[in-house]
Amino acid sequence: MRKSKLALAALLPIAVIGLAGCGTTAPVAGAAYGAAAAATTAPGSMSASPTASGSGAPMVPAKVVLTVQQTKAGYVLANGTGRTVYWFGHDAKGGGKSTCTGPCASSWPPVKGTPVAAAGVKLTGALGTITRPGGVVQATYNGYPLYTYAGDTSPGMATGNGAGGGVWHVITGALLSPSPASAAAASAHDMHGGTAPAPSSSATAARAPGY
Numbered sequence: 001m002r003k004s005k006l007a008l009a010a011l012l013p014i015a016v017i018g019l020a021g022c023g024t025t026a027p028v029a030g031a032a033y034g035a036a037a038a039a040t041t042a043p044g045s046m047s048a049s050p051t052a053s054g055s056g057a058p059m060v061p062a063k064v065v066l067t068v069q070q071t072k073a074g075y076v077l078a079n080g081t082g083r084t085v086y087w088f089g090h091d092a093k094g095g096g097k098s099t100c101t102g103p104c105a106s107s108w109p110p111v112k113g114t115p116v117a118a119a120g121v122k123l124t125g126a127l128g129t130i131t132r133p134g135g136v137v138q139a140t141y142n143g144y145p146l147y148t149y150a151g152d153t154s155p156g157m158a159t160g161n162g163a164g165g166g167v168w169h170v171i172t173g174a175l176l177s178p179s180p181a182s183a184a185a186a187s188a189h190d191m192h193g194g195t196a197p198a199p200s201s202s203a204t205a206a207r208a209p210g211y
Contacts, residue, residue, distance in 0.1 A: 061112075061113050061114045061129070061137035062112070062113040062114070063113055063114050063115070063116050064079060064080065064111055064112065064113035064114065064115050064116070064139055065079065065080035065115075065116055065117075065118050066078070066079060066080070066085065066115050066116070066117055066118065066121075066123070066127070066139070066141070067079070067080060067082070067117075067118040067121055067183075067184075067187035068118075068121055068176065068177060068180055068183040068184040068187050069082050069084060069155065069156060069184065069187070070156065070184055071084060071156050071157065071158040071170070072158060073158040073161045073170050073172060074170075074172045074173070074180070075172060075176060075177070075180035075181060075183070075184050076158055076170040076171060076172045076176065077123075077141060077146075077170070077171040077172070077176055078155070079111060079148065080118070081155060082155025082156060083148045083152060083155060084148065084149065084152055084156075084157060084158045084160070084161075084170055085111055085141070085146045085147070085148060085170070085171060086108065086146070086147045086148070086149060086160050086161070086168050086169060086170060086171075087141070087142075087144035087145070087146065087147070087168075087169055087171060088100050088108070088144070088145065088147060088167060088168060089164075089166070089167035089168070089169065090167055091144055091145050093142070093143040093144055094143035095143075096130050097130060097132075097145075098110065098130065098132055098138060098145040100145075100147065101132075101133070106150070107149070107150050107151075108147040108148070108149055108150070108160070108168070109147060109148050109150065110132060110136065110138040110139075110145065110146070110147055111138060111139040111145075111146035111147060111148060112136060112137060112138060112139070113137060113139060114129055114137065114139065115127040115128075115129070115139035115140070115141070115146070118186070118187045119186070120183075120186030120187065120189065121177070121183045121186050121187050122177055122178060122179075122182075122183060123141075123176065123177055123183070124142075124174065124175055124176060124177055124178060125141045125142030125171070125175060125176075126141070126142060126143070127139070127140070127141060128140040128141075128143070130145055141171060142171075142175065147168075149163070149168070151163075158170050
């Protein structure tokens with residue numbers, strides 16, 4: 001009898017192995033999902049990629065066209081819609097940052113993007129950019145960050161010139177272009193498809209002090 005029990009005990013491991021080979025053993029929880037389960041990302045753990053529309057290319061700042069516009073202050077630097085552009089006396093030339101933030105930037109919106117001169121317009125100052133807090137690219141001219149003014153409600157206005165006790169200035173005179181009138185004519189011709197007449201050369205171009 002004892003021998004029979006010993007023989008039965010010796011056969012049990014073989015039977016278990018045989019059953020495992022046939023796939024009849026109970027599966028381990030989750031084992032059926034294999035590597036896919038390990039690769040699953042928890043909801044909310046994925047971050048947005050800093051690319052343009054998922055194309056894999058880095059975001060490129062938009063271009064902003066700068067032109068020459070005739071105003072009561074003379075021929076001045078303006079953006080592509082004719083809005084007068086200003087520089088701020090509290091910004092350091094070539095300092096790489098803007099001191100106009102918060103409420104100031106609401107009244108004096110930064111000119112955003114990489115600046116390019118309009119076709120046919122020759123500017124004296126160098127064009128460049130700085131990066132504002134939050135990654136916003138702001139255009140610069142001759143080392144100064146550029147702004148428009150919320151008080152200028154239409155193209156050709158320059159009501160911000162001299163504002164703030166004389167710290168806001170248009171860009172005009174020799175600092176603007178070797179020939180502001182010619183630059184303005186070329187800009188108007190380009191913007192209006194060659195139909196606009198050249199601005200009058202009688203406008204006074206006064207240099208902003210301290211630029």
